[in-house]
Amino acid sequence: MSVRGFADRNKARAARQGWRLRGFATLLHKELLRFGKVALQTLLAPVLTALLYLLVFGHVLEAHVQVFPGVRYTAFLIPGLMMMSVLQNAFANSSSSLIQSKITGNLVFVLLTPLSSAELYLAFVLAAVLRGVAVGLGVYGVALVFVPLPLHSSMTVLGFLVLSSAVLASLGVIAGLWADKFDQLAGFQNFIIMPLTFLSGVFYSIHSLPAFWLAASHFNPFFYMIDGFRYGFFGVSDVNPWLSLGVVLATLIVLAGLSLELLRRGYKIRS
Amino acid sequence: MTAAVTIRGVHKRYGQVRALRGVDLDIARGEFFGLLGPNGAGKSTLINILAGLARLDSGQVAVLGFDVIRDYRQARRALGIVPQELVYDPFFSVREVLNLQAGYFGLGRESRGWVEELMQALGLADKANANLRGLSGGMKRRVLVAQALVHRPPVVVLDEPTAGVDVELRQQLWRFIRRLHGDGHTIVLTTHYLEEAESLCERIAILDQGQIIALDSKAGLLARGMDRQALTVHTVDPLDHLPPALEPLLKHRRGNELVFQLHRQTDSIAGVLDALRDAGVTIADLHTEKPDLEDVFLELTRKEQRA
Numbered sequence A: 001m002s003v004r005g006f007a008d009r010n011k012a013r014a015a016r017q018g019w020r021l022r023g024f025a026t027l028l029h030k031e032l033l034r035f036g037k038v039a040l041q042t043l044l045a046p047v048l049t050a051l052l053y054l055l056v057f058g059h060v061l062e063a064h065v066q067v068f069p070g071v072r073y074t075a076f077l078i079p080g081l082m083m084m085s086v087l088q089n090a091f092a093n094s095s096s097s098l099i100q101s102k103i104t105g106n107l108v109f110v111l112l113t114p115l116s117s118a119e120l121y122l123a124f125v126l127a128a129v130l131r132g133v134a135v136g137l138g139v140y141g142v143a144l145v146f147v148p149l150p151l152h153s154s155m156t157v158l159g160f161l162v163l164s165s166a167v168l169a170s171l172g173v174i175a176g177l178w179a180d181k182f183d184q185l186a187g188f189q190n191f192i193i194m195p196l197t198f199l200s201g202v203f204y205s206i207h208s209l210p211a212f213w214l215a216a217s218h219f220n221p222f223f224y225m226i227d228g229f230r231y232g233f234f235g236v237s238d239v240n241p242w243l244s245l246g247v248v249l250a251t252l253i254v255l256a257g258l259s260l261e262l263l264r265r266g267y268k269i270r271s
Numbered sequence B: 001m002t003a004a005v006t007i008r009g010v011h012k013r014y015g016q017v018r019a020l021r022g023v024d025l026d027i028a029r030g031e032f033f034g035l036l037g038p039n040g041a042g043k044s045t046l047i048n049i050l051a052g053l054a055r056l057d058s059g060q061v062a063v064l065g066f067d068v069i070r071d072y073r074q075a076r077r078a079l080g081i082v083p084q085e086l087v088y089d090p091f092f093s094v095r096e097v098l099n100l101q102a103g104y105f106g107l108g109r110e111s112r113g114w115v116e117e118l119m120q121a122l123g124l125a126d127k128a129n130a131n132l133r134g135l136s137g138g139m140k141r142r143v144l145v146a147q148a149l150v151h152r153p154p155v156v157v158l159d160e161p162t163a164g165v166d167v168e169l170r171q172q173l174w175r176f177i178r179r180l181h182g183d184g185h186t187i188v189l190t191t192h193y194l195e196e197a198e199s200l201c202e203r204i205a206i207l208d209q210g211q212i213i214a215l216d217s218k219a220g221l222l223a224r225g226m227d228r229q230a231l232t233v234h235t236v237d238p239l240d241h242l243p244p245a246l247e248p249l250l251k252h253r254r255g256n257e258l259v260f261q262l263h264r265q266t267d268s269i270a271g272v273l274d275a276l277r278d279a280g281v282t283i284a285d286l287h288t289e290k291p292d293l294e295d296v297f298l299e300l301t302r303k304e305q306r307a
């Protein structure tokens, strides 16, 4: 083959990759606009909610509870509240985007394009992660005004923040594909996400639970997200942070695999 | 040269419904092709399979030689689809929607000029910054057409683009689509307005109950009805009796108007006129009517139902 032909082929391949990257970047951009345009509801409101939790629970329980030695309850509470907001918003973003475009029918505009199922998945999840992280940092920023908080390892904090929102974003993709109506999505949120979040130690250390619930908590992936995340702030946790990282990563891999498979099959989106 | 669209042995079921029952079809590049058929015939199903929106049970479909499953990226790049349903994204303005759509196909700033041109050509320019939610149905339909064309696809498929569209927009749309065809795009069209198909399409397939029951050039299809034609005669005076030879040909009479149904092989117009003149009838006016696509369509699809 001539050198010329080879160079042309390389150029053609580079062009194809450029197309794919831009296609993906456009979908990501659209997903960001989708919540960015209504930032009041999607970013500000959750930060305000978390702040209310902090003020009320912090005030009521401050004097009575000390979970880790030397850590004020309000300080203990902040990572939990951050994580709770992050998880809820990451889930809400991918799931509501999918179900809305399914119900209004405008998902076809994306389905008609050369975007692969992996590109769809990554765009939906990355947008949801960014919203989750933005809300988390918002809660953090506001909370710092009220309570001083140590930062043991920012890498750990960031790592758990991103991975945990990716888990919930993937769950959101699955729920958004599966649900035919908004009620079903709300059910998913109320009967799965909320209980798992509340039983994961957002407001307490699981060691303060009765034996049965303590044991049960170890089967809840949300517990590891919050526990590892909290370790990043205090350098103290209920279980080894490496174990938490492993559990969160494994959960992510399973859910990512499932999401990808559903998208590849066109589950409920390609007839 | 590879065909614009190749469809081979396509079957598709939805539960008990056999939406497509072995469809074979080739559409050449540069053709203006009509896909006709009654409601539920399977037209949209076939288009959805082409677009990757529906999955086939068996068979093969390719666009410009690219298999719609294996080489879906190239196939979709080659294809512009105007869906039948009036769907839209209420979050964005017309210009935003079009630029996003171009972006999904990997196009960036270089496509901005074309997007503006499209809006101009489709009469959307003064709505460019309007949110989709607030547009009328006809305007939304235009946006759908523009969205299908942002990546300049060589093959354009329009699934009932003129449903619920007023006369003026319809004509505007056809001028635009004719222009696309003139520029070398392959056009595939479904419509329930048969006069539309008759004036636009070069070749037509009629789909009924998931099967192609006719596939021919427009002229060929019209010729199927050509062995018959209607002859209408207006006489100066009301007729009291018809020459007996003409009795079997008469379809109906109303006052001075006589309508005859003629068969190409056996009957001639001259024969009818001679017979009338011999009977002393003075003819005021006459005209013939050839069957149009609608007659042929109805006859073919009715025959199918009887079968």
Ligand SMILES: Nc1ncnc2c1ncn2[C@@H]1O[C@H](COP(=O)(O)OP(=O)(O)OP(=O)(O)O)[C@@H](O)[C@H]1O
Pocket (backbone or CB within 6 Å): A271, B014, B017, B018, B019, B037, B038, B039, B040, B041, B042, B043, B044, B045, B046, B084
């Ligand atoms: N997603 C679906 N699920 C179940 N059945 C379907 C689906 N899509 C189409 N069908 C059925 O398949 C058959 C063909 O439908 P299709 O929409 O392809 O017809 P069509 O020729 O486009 O009709 P129309 O002119 O009304 O648009 C119909 O019986 C329809 O009910």
Ligand SMILES: [Mg+2]
Pocket (backbone or CB within 6 Å): B043, B044, B045, B084, B159
């Ligand atoms: Mg249809």
